[in-house]
Amino acid sequence: MLPAVRCTITKPDGTRVYETMEAVNPATGETVATYEEHGDKEVEQCLAMAQETFEEWRERPIREREELLANAADVLRENKERYGEIMTKEMGKPISEAVAEVEKCAWACDHYAENAGAYLDSEQHPSPPGTAVSTVHDPLGPILAVMPWNFPFWQVIRFAAPYLTAGNVGLLKHASNVPGCAVALQEVFEKAGYPDGVFQTLLVGSETVDDVLADDRVKAATLTGSGPAGRAVAETAGRHLKKTVLELGGSDPFIVLDDADIDAAVETGVLARTQNGGQSCIAAKRFIVHEAVYDEYVDRLVSAFESLTVGDPMDEKTDVGAQADPDLMAELHDQVQASVGAGATCLTGGEPLDRDGAFYPPTVLADVPEGCPADSEETFGPVAAVYEVPNETEAIEKANDTQYGLGASLWTDDRDRGRRLARQVEAGCVYINEMTKSDPRVPFGGINDAGYGRELSEAGIKEFVNRKTVWTQ
Template structure:
């Protein structure tokens, strides 16, 4: 398994892929670890998670550089990602006990009835490369603290990140095998999901990958949580603060090289402010520094792999052939590495790739609408339903429109983000289930009714 720097094309390091026999051994060890781990007092598990947060902060530059070398994230954004992981650890170290308190119910006189929350066993996590630390910690921090044990199948282009995350738990003092990284090819995932020793699975990734895991899990009566991408609308109404909408929108599309499920992708702008917004939007994006991701001044680094850049450019080319106009960018950069410039498309025809598909890179599509009803209609005109943003100076108007948009989360006058304090997840083709907050920690628990007469 090779890690290749997308900024240079050079091999970073090679890792030995684990075999089916290695996986079988790992599942045995995970099962044994679960028997001991679930019996640990919750307060001890919280303290270990707090220690994991400390390990992350102490080594954040090292972990950030691993991310940047393997998938091209600009170094300042990589450092922020590690810090966010530490925040998630802090959150569940502080709140897990409250989230998992037994819930009491009305009952006959002399009896006590309550729901208690118990772990179910080893949980497989199939995670993507775009946020190689955060995606893992938003699953591991709650699920492992609740008493489950974790098995990580990370993306094949970030094996160093996978091993580093395993080391975080080890250095924090976790018992051996409570969290394991499996460096395996994707064709072993189905067998793991089918295995009786694995009790649930969570996946963040593509629709086909999610369907495959869900189908196998369903056949084996195992619960899944899926986050499968998005094409998030960013609605700018006629009374929006354009300075804020432009600045935040440009960053919401281009941070992490535009490689984010919850990035703002389709900009739906009221005709009264369309021209002004578009001019400022293009100017703001054009000011971004594209370059060496190890440089602190870089805003946009390379795409994670040359093949991904090629797919992105094919979507742009097909959309332009269909009639879309390129207001900025639109061609791979003439330099070493998988660099694609921040791009803005207007006059995007209905049905072209940039209109209907998830565009996973720094390409924004901008639409003009005549009123808020048309804005909501366009926002909902997608197979996805992960997140959305609405921009208006009228907070009541913003909340009213937020209720009309079909998405797992809608932010008014803010970019879409995942936050450990609130549930995160999507509807429609963006998946099901929720991560984070109290809802997230309970996804893979047995909600057991205990009636004592």
């Protein structure tokens, strides 16, 4: 059972014509819907429309672009149940989380509708008497977005809301197992009153990305996804001297110190590891716990994991739905088995549920050996690796013992201690007494193998603009 079944035809001249893309419900194995893919002709039409539309869209006063984005927020709220159901049926997240994701998208639209103009206002600089020097922010043109299935609305809106409002136009290549979400997202902007061509969905496979990115009309790209996908996009963009923003994998530490509020750290830790079925780059994956509270914390974490309801994602009472893809679940299980084989102890979970659908239980691994998959790789599912450390120094060392560097969560009742240690954690963001999350008001992004560049807030909207110096004598 695959998340999307694609039937491909290639003409004798090499032109690709795709027939269908089928989205499959991972909770039931049933086909949700079938979509006609875009072939080379349709892709060319989209690129031509994007370029043509950009020339007009860039001249729109930013206040008009902000008003349209506010309309998009309204469309999202008015259709949140329908959009949430599309998400749940295509990738398996609980319906309550899917609806909340749509609401968060509306919030991001509200944020940029209210703040984009201020973010992009010209900046004045010191200059000789009689001169004026400023930096203005001009849009670049069509931006390609390669987006993942795990947060199929949020990942797209957090690129589209700032970049379109800055005057760019967007081309979305979404994950092939969420074509309904991709179509619905284009609908959002159409219903909001955006001109045709400002936001377009390309229903294509990954093999088309290189050609689209290499096209002269595409000026930059943003990708959220795996390391290999990010490297491939960065390589193509580099050959053509095009800017990229990459948000890749993570193996985020969740550090619980000896003076932490254990009640809060358990409650938040459960959500931080199991939200979205654990399928999140910024999920808490490595729980690093001070020896003074280790036994209590782990016992309570295991108990909380075992109390979660794993089941039908369309049921409001479900805490953990289906994994998005049976093959990805099998990879996760292989990581768990290999880690146990290397010496890790499975305290709960550890086996796919004996039922139809791709269901994996919340799992806790202790005594995790260095270098085993649960220690050194990203586990994209509800699997927590727990570690016991004797002091804060070793906690930070273990937190930084990763190729990634996306986010971190650090728990202590001493806020000064938290801020001091946060500066020692090698990550793009550190949350003290809170789970790692993305918020439209603050910059988001990683370092090392977690990617580069920033999304959201003022930093995000300025990633894909020409920061042009204008000197007036």
